[in-house]
Amino acid sequence: MPPVVRLLAKRLGTSLIVLVGVSMLIFTIARVIPGDPARIALGPNATAEQVEALRERLHLDEALPIQYGYFLRDLSRGDLGISLYTNRPVTADIAQFLPATLELIVVAGLMMILIGLPLGVIAARYRGSWADHAVRIFTLLGVSAPSFVWAVILMLIFAFYLPLFPIAGRIADSYAIASVTGFLTIDTLIAGNLAAFGNAAWHIVLPAFALSLSGIGQAARLTRSNMVETYDKPFIEMARSYGFPERRIARRFAFRPSLIPSLTIIGLDFAAMLGNAFLVEAVFAWPGLSRYGVAVILRKDLNAIVGTVLIISAMFLLVNIIVDLLIAFINPRIRYSQRAS
């Protein structure tokens, strides 16, 4: 078996075990935290009889292992139950809200890579110069405040005082785009509507930038410190003595070995954004899964909590697998260690 396939199989197996563990944990936690989900779902005006009837319908009057049995039975049929928050199947809610969040974090992830890594390279290559200091200030600002603070600041500056970007939503109200993938930037292209594509892309810039600022800072700082360390290695001296241009040394000999820790951090940040995006989604009225996740937790919407956490966990694991594979691809030592094992 090729080493990469072996690595993939190993990671998939571990991920499955983790998912089962997460499902048991979240199923239990959601049911033991204070508050009656039936009472919350039916609202303050519901009578005791209405609440009791809903408790029975949700099997909340039964023992926890029996409730978990019902959950597994339904899950095997692809049914995560009805959300008490939206009164719709949880699967329908996730299918509707997940693409919005994924689109946001994919763009934020791209920003982390396309802005964070080059900034780190520049700072390392010109260490001690004004460029290094400027990058340091920028990255420190990025990591020193949470993304929702940046969301509000960016909105105030670039949408309110300088109205360059839209304030809220995914696309202007005037466009009606049929949902195919749920990613508006892709659906607008499928519809052949370039104006709508431009509008959707314009809408995503501020929220994605706010969300990625902390990751950009981390990626830049890590890339810089690793590259600075690599620059002190003897093989860099040797490359210089052979007369390689500085640009080539930076790209080929200093950057590539420094990429692995940065990629690991970007991967973790990318996955963590699924859970952390809710405040940015709230500020920019972005109808995504993170906002939905917080709303269902506050309303103790049991089915939706379990469904959302499972999906976020699965995405987290998936991103980690992709990062592991990427690192194995970049670093032959990891790849070949699989063969040896």
Next chain:
Amino acid sequence: MNRISKSLAAALLAATTLATAPALAETVLRLDEVPVGELDPGKATDYADSILMFNIYDTLVIPAQGGPGYVPHLAESFEADGNDFVFKLRQDVKFQSGNPLTADDVVFSFERMKALGQGLSFLFKNVDGIEKVDDATVRFKLSQPYSPFVASLVRLPIVDKKLVMDNLGEGDGEMKDWGQAFLSANGAGTGAYKVVSHNPQEETVMAKNADYFLGVAEVAPDTVRFRYGLEAATVRTLIAQGEHDISSQWLPPEVLKSLAADGAQMLKETGGGAFYIKMNTAKPPLDDVNCRLALASAYDYASGLKMVAVTDDVAQGSPSTGGVPVGMYGAKPASDAMNRDLEKAKEHLAACKYKPEDFNLEISWIGEVPIEERFALLMQANFAELGIKSEIRKLPWALFTEQVTKPENTPNISQIFANAVTGDPDTLLYPMYHSSAAGTWQSPEYLKDEAVDAALEKGRAETSDEGRQAAYTALNDRLMEIAPSIYAYDRQSIFAASNRVKVPALSDPAKAFGLDGFGFTFRLMEMTGE
């Protein structure tokens, strides 16, 4: 690398150029509320649900504009017949699907609401049944005299039976899911606005129904975008930029204040409810009426109102005059505002069987309602002037509703915003003060008082306006005597609005409705074109 940078820059430039949205010819009203918008009228309870329901569906009666009472709407007329009520339907009403309205639809709507047992279906527990007399007449059979019944009908939206039956989802029995899946995503009413799209977490888009049986004015918005869950900072920015028209009532006073300073209109809705500070009468020391009266006299009503003031003239509350909000049967006139009287408080405390040094009051506030913490601190300071010690406790809503099910777990003091879901005082006062209703979020007082029970029951049984006025006046007097609650202020909902829209029902008392949310009847709004 240079080539990539140039390509990216070109793409961004192209995107910015292409991003200019096409001009809109139609008038669009944009407003927001907290999520989630429940489209199924049989499950509607919240403010957002009510706004959807009042515009997509119609009811047999609606609240009278500019005064008390209810007037026929889908009904042509109605009359009481003993315990029964007979409604004659209008013949010129069609559903948005084109199906005509008949008595079958009314019967179906009622039976559906009872069968689902959700939303505000409890309002109809005194109705034994409903029968179709003929195609245009229905009879509701009540088990006992129940005068708030007509008011309850504002919460019985009439759905298109044929359309729902054609779209039944999976479920047991002949009626399967009673159309729940269909109605959670589609409209099936006669209302002035049709559902164009619905995302319960993002927005519901509605368009004018050109065939509405009462017609819809040209100046009413062509399209309504009803958004959910916008943050206060976002609403503040959107309104200032002219991209939003009416805020929800949940904006903090300071945000409303800054919008008012920018020239936004402040729309008002009054009369539906009040802010009550509830005292647990089932455990010491507030089982002693004198202790309760001491707290009610020591509370600083004027400072409480200042905390919810938006401008010098506008506040999210108006002075309370007693247990019954101003404007309802039995309420005292607005000039009889409650006031602090520390001397009187000391007299009551002296008559109380408990001494201040012997107890420590637990003052709770609901975690999801931050303004209540300020009221808790105000009470703590006010009561300390009497030598009463207290501790403040934050309770999440979910925990609060559980704790109040037992008197021993219920805090000494709780804070509640309550409103009459039909506009009738019965739906506000009976669940709070009748002894049979004790132990819910509305009734953490655990009040057991025969005179209060008798007045509440009389208020239900009396059919004449005079009789009901007398019953609720007696109730209000008794509530003042025994002080189960501190009547902090009558609630006044404030909505910030742009000048692109006029909302007479929320700006002119002569055109207001005595039912929360009904002021958001879009067909009565006017887009100014500004």
